[in-house]
Amino acid sequence: MKYCLTLILSVLLLTSCKKDKEETTTEYTTTTEKPAVLTFTDKVYSKKTMLAGPEPRTYVDINVPDASGIPVAGDSINNKIFRTVRSIVYFGEKPTDATSYKELMTSFIESYDELAKKFPKDAMAWEAKIKGTVDYKTDSIIGIKLNNYMFTGGAHGYAGDRSLLFNAKTGRSLQYSDIFKDEKAFTAFAEKKFRAKYKIPAGKSINSTGLMFEENKFVLPQNIFFKENGLLLFYNAYEVAAYAEQQKEVLIPYSEADAYLKMK
Numbered sequence: 001m002k003y004c005l006t007l008i009l010s011v012l013l014l015t016s017c018k019k020d021k022e023e024t025t026t027e028y029t030t031t032t033e034k035p036a037v038l039t040f041t042d043k044v045y046s047k048k049t050m051l052a053g054p055e056p057r058t059y060v061d062i063n064v065p066d067a068s069g070i071p072v073a074g075d076s077i078n079n080k081i082f083r084t085v086r087s088i089v090y091f092g093e094k095p096t097d098a099t100s101y102k103e104l105m106t107s108f109i110e111s112y113d114e115l116a117k118k119f120p121k122d123a124m125a126w127e128a129k130i131k132g133t134v135d136y137k138t139d140s141i142i143g144i145k146l147n148n149y150m151f152t153g154g155a156h157g158y159a160g161d162r163s164l165l166f167n168a169k170t171g172r173s174l175q176y177s178d179i180f181k182d183e184k185a186f187t188a189f190a191e192k193k194f195r196a197k198y199k200i201p202a203g204k205s206i207n208s209t210g211l212m213f214e215e216n217k218f219v220l221p222q223n224i225f226f227k228e229n230g231l232l233l234f235y236n237a238y239e240v241a242a243y244a245e246q247q248k249e250v251l252i253p254y255s256e257a258d259a260y261l262k263m264k
Helices: 002-024 071-086 101-118 183-197 254-260
Strands: 039-048 059-068 127-137 141-151 158-167 223-227 230-235 248-253
Touching: 039 101, 059 071, 059 101, 071 101, 071 127, 071 141, 071 158, 127 223, 141 223, 158 223, 183 230, 183 248, 183 254, 230 254, 248 254
Parallel strands: 059 127
Antiparallel strands: 039 059, 127 141, 141 158, 223 230, 230 248
């Protein structure tokens, strides 16, 4: 009897230990969230005048990259792109107060319609074209290129390129002070490269060959593009020369530009 009792207690003890062991065994699984990244998709907007007339009739075509994936950064980039397009597509003394691409196009078309109704015999079709692309993208910088063409009458239209540079993480617009270690030193270096390309003697005025730099002083262009093979300094038509001479540009290889750059 004593032996049976001992055996029963031993079995119960083993069962209890096994149960405790099963209850205290825990498996852990961990998942690593992928960091959010900015992505771009094309957004297309277009509108034509409803007034009768031969083709092509007055129109607006806007094709721009739309940023998403990181809300605050994406909004910052998209808002800057819109404001820049708004500063290009308009008729009159100053840009409109449009808050959307739809409003912007409507304002442009209505301006044409108003003039065409007043002067039907003199009406010429207007054009407004914007083609935006992600021109450059690294972990540090996103470069958006806006190629644009505007015609609202006259001898010829106006074509140009805009460069919008952004911090790839925050979406904040980059200024030249964000890009260059010493903007003054880079400007002096860029002037030497510009003079060499356009054959302007070192001892002569920067405007001695017919250019039109304000106050006869070399300045960096309003638009600088980061390219795979270097830094492109791009002066649109009218920026430093007559329209007939078109744009001026200088490509500085990274092997020469890196010494002046904070980021690329």
